[in-house]
Amino acid sequence: MEVKQISLFLENKKGRLSEALDVLAKADINIRALSIADTSDFGILRLIVPDPDKAKKVLTKSSFTVRESDVIAVGVSDKPGGLASVLKLLTDADINVEYMYAFVEKSGEKAVVVLRTDSISNGKKALKKAGVTVLSSRDVYGL
Amino acid sequence: MFWQKDIEMISRRALEELQLKRLKQTVRQAYKNIPFYKEHFSKLHIQPKDITSLKDIRKLPFTTREDLREYYPFGMLAVTKEQVVRLHTSSGTTGKPKAIFFTKKDVDRAAELIARCLIMTGVAKGDVLQNMMTYGLFTGALVMHYGAEKVGVLVIPAGPGNTKRQIALMQDFKTTTLHITPSYALYLATVMQNEGLDPQKDFSLRRAYLGSEPYSEETRKKIEKFFHIDVYNSYGLSEMNGPGVAFECREKNGMHLWEDNFIMEVIDPDTGETKPDGEKGELVLTTLYREAMPILRYRTRDITRILPGKCKCGRTHRRISRIIGRTDDMIIVRGVNIFPQQIERVLMGVKAVAQNYQIVLESYDQMTVRVEIVKELFDGKVDHLVNLRNEITEKIRSEILVRPKVELLEPGTLPVSEGKAIRVIDKRTL
Incomplete structure (x- = not known):
């Protein structure tokens, strides 16, 4: 099985990152590694979590734009x-x-x-x- | 197919004779019964008898929406209050309302025009029309409703909003025809997509009439493709009955404006000079066949042009192009005149952005265009998003000659409209 990474599109809006992390916290998902790629007005958060499918599901449900790769x-x-x-x-x-x-x-x-x-x-x-x-x-x- | 073949195919000469006859009547009726017109006629030193040819219409004063507001509620009425059977007010996008009255005959005549439009686009008995415009003071829904009943189709007076119920109605009653705003049609498409519905398999849709907001050809194509239907452009305004003033035939190449009911002119909005056919300008309309509220040379503020040449469908009533913008939608950035529809046209041609967009003006030399990316096309790569942003910036710049700042947003960020969409947020203060 390939290692799956979750990528999250984040627009440049105050509190958007913490909203995403909140969703994961509430779903009891621990973040193992993360990185943020940012430009002047949007960013992409990349995450490694123990259960990527679940993370994708809860984030999508909270209307985040998510990609698994x-x-x-x-x-x-x-x-x-x-x-x-x-x-x-x-x-x-x-x-x-x-x-x-x-x-x-x-x-x-x-x-x-x-x-x-x-x-x-x-x-x-x-x-x-x-x-x-x-x-x-x-x-x-x-x- | 024709509803009133003799009048829809009337020769230009006979049409112009009819127009002149009705123009003379209208002018007399306005002069005699509406003090506003009498006053303006004497200021311009003209009398009804000075109107002897169609060209003489240029002698008449313009009527503006400010005039209609100033004489609100009864000041523009040409008949007694006992003779009117219906009141509408203008859609009120901006400011104080305008009162529009109909006599019984006016209601019927407005319905006749709608009937022409429906038959022209292939509607027949057995069709089911779901009317998703707002019922109430706005003319959009009711005028269409009466016209559709005249044709004899089943009308579902759904009104806008409550999208899940709309979808259920469309499925349960096998709706074939939608009357809907472009922004709501796009939203409906998104909801259907999210629900996993197939517009072709799960519905019986054949056509939609889109009106009440200007939209681009690209939006039409997008809606046609998604729903697998024909989309017809509809033009109207409350001051001129509402919908049914001009409508597309199956050629889908400009909207036939019913010239036996209205005289159209296209003018330069700054000088008031008449423009020749084919040139862009503000549409000015004079009612020819109304009892309660004859209106002379009404400044619609809609920018369009008269399409030269004959239409293949054989109707002799000239066509206008889709509304390019409104004189009051026009925004000026760095001294350049820009219509939001120009930006919409660009965005609809970019696959990775969704339908919703917003233009934010914070200063006179900078505009920000905020667009939502399409969820499915997000692949997690920064350079793809940066390229996308650059592509949009460049495409808009080549369209409007001003380089915008483009912001990419998460899908669902912008407010969703179930009525008229607010596309421009102007934060500039004078």
């Missing part, structure tokens, strides 16, 4: 150059990273990074081939 989660050695080496692998394989963000928590000794590459399957293949720990959805949601 696949991402890759990798375990990266928690030391200088750990992430750089993973990215170099992808660059060498001619795979583009659209965006990435990190988990707060670790998986064992490794830091967890969420990557969105132009092709998820090629990205995964390249990473696995080079021996990078690619986490399953179960690993990630359980963090």
